[in-house]
Structures are given as C-alpha cells and as structure tokens.
Amino acid sequence: MESVTPQAVQKELDRFINQNVYIHLETTNGAYASHHDETFFSSGAYIRNALVQVERGKITGTGPFRIGLKMPLGWIYAEGITHFEVDAKERLLLAGHDYQGKLAVCLEISRTPFE
DSSP states (O other): OEEOOHHHHHHHHHTTTTEEEEEEEEEESSGGGGGGOTTOOOOEEEEEEEEEEESEEEEESSSSEEEEEEETTEEEEEEEEOEEEEOTTOOEEEEEEOTTSOEEEEEEEESSOOO
16 A cells, blocks of 8 residues: 555546445454453444445545545545555555554445455
8 A cells, every 4th residue: 555645546536436336444443452451442333345326535634634425315434544555456445544553444445345
C-alpha cells in the first residue's frame, strides 16, 4: 500500500460512480487485544459484501482522510484513511493505520463479492 494522494484516490473512487459495488468496512481500536487491559474500552464495526449503488465518492481532509460514498438513501464513510492500493482484481483497498502502524480502519470497494 502507498500513502494516500487525494487526487489519485478521488480518481479511483470515480471509477465506481453509478455502479453497484460490494463494500467491506471494518474498524477496530484494539478489540482483539482488550484482554491485556481490563480498563480499555474496545469497539469495532464490521460489514462485508454489502451491495450498494454509489452515486458519488468523495475524499476529504488533509490527512488522515475521510472517504465518503453517497448512496440513494444515505452515506457510508470511513475516517482515518492513510493508505490505499488498487489490487489485481481492480478493487480499491483503503486503510487507516494508527501511529504505531496498526490497522484501525479499512474500506474496500469491489465490483465482485469479497471471498
């Protein structure tokens, strides 16, 4: 993955406009490691293969970035995005890593379901 360049990410988001796409969205603040500190409140969210129609895609901020996907009935967004890549299957993979390099959020967009 490479560091986000807003113009490059916006160009990739634009490829999905007016299309049905599959979304993978995941957040975590250490949910898998909360047993190390009982006072730490862990939370997270996970959705995979949600089929949505994208009316608009937008990147905002100065870094870390927010990615928003406008749907007919609302929005999906991921905040804290720092890195991206387009893989061999033409999927847009966006990730946000914390200051220790750990994954905190990911948003992935694909024309085909995730396996």
